[in-house]
Amino acid sequence: MSERHFDQKLGDLKQRMLKMAGAVEQSIQEAVRSLTTRDNALAQKVISDEKDIDQMEIEIEEEALTIFALRQPVASDLRLIAAVIKANTDLERINDKAIDIAQEALTLNRLPLLKPFIDIPRMADVAQWMVKNALDAFVNRDVALADAVRLRDDELDNLRDQIFRELLTYMMVDPATIDRAIHLILISRHLERIGDHASNIAEDVVYVVQGRIVRHRQEELRKSAENALSSGH
């Protein structure tokens, strides 16, 4: 396969990944909206969209393997193929979490409304932002954007803790809210997991660009961000 043909195939693959990411982002958004607007039909749509997204995942993986099978691979090719396979899997698992949220919404929509949904819509916005920008960073090999994605993960963790504490108070005061509150807590955990998967994709960007495995090194990232801030960047 010529270099030009390879680049073109790779470009197609990236387009497919962006398309899948767009579909997954939409699922996150719709899942949370099916909760806040108590829209069961929308929750069902998220659940039934799964098969399309699963199909996209399978096609991307097969396409990636086909492209590289036609080529004598060099180290950077192998890093790229590993990263594509992992990012693809992470995207599909993000969609699984959107489905989990839609399923919790179906349960909650049968019960009386607890109250406005605390910081869950805000968590959903952050999570969706992370997915979108992780994928943009991935296809554009943008390490700075990937770092920005990874740093926002802390925000999601803080929101999750805050939601947990608030709902705990609710339940203690009025045990009739327990069932509903637990489902909201589980939704916040699903959103947190979406952020984790987006961070995984962001870590793969650094790996592809710099040839360095950066996962398990959140601490390092935090330090380098602090250094950048304190040196006035």
Added chain:
Amino acid sequence: MSERHFDQKLGDLKQRMLKMAGAVEQSIQEAVRSLTTRDNALAQKVISDEKDIDQMEIEIEEEALTIFALRQPVASDLRLIAAVIKANTDLERINDKAIDIAQEALTLNRLPLLKPFIDIPRMADVAQWMVKNALDAFVNRDVALADAVRLRDDELDNLRDQIFRELLTYMMVDPATIDRAIHLILISRHLERIGDHASNIAEDVVYVVQGRIVRHRQEELRKSAENALSSGH
């Protein structure tokens, strides 16, 4: 690289994966024991073992890429490398869940004992069995064992639902138990996720052996199991 040299390298890689799986299984076991015996030191051990297991993951991935970079890859090579990378990532995420459990244990151990831990130890046994056998199936290319692993995932889901219902009753009767009950519910979710990751690894076995992507096809598996049973196998 000669075929013999390649097979030997691949054998080494499998040994590394089994060793990592052994360490991960131990973490699951210790995390749950740190809860049932209220042993904070053991929970801390699980948490501090993370860096060794993360290091194993990084080495396995680098080793896998190195082996294949020295070879003109054929389709089955690429499937194998994709499967190794994915199984390796799943193993590391199983360990993350063991750490989550250890962290919940540290929280619960500070609170008065709720009661014997319902079916959580049983869930842990099933999850650990699934991890062990998923890896055995992976290195031995044993599709029948991989199918057995995937089928046990339902058992884990049923136990999770049962635990949820039992703890809900507890909380309703005595709101003072809410905080502790929620942490137990979260532990049951972590164990469920371990089962999901073990199922992913089992699916990769079918993919490597048969060249067929079987994920998202739980229903198909259930039907083939029913057919096998009804035809007297």
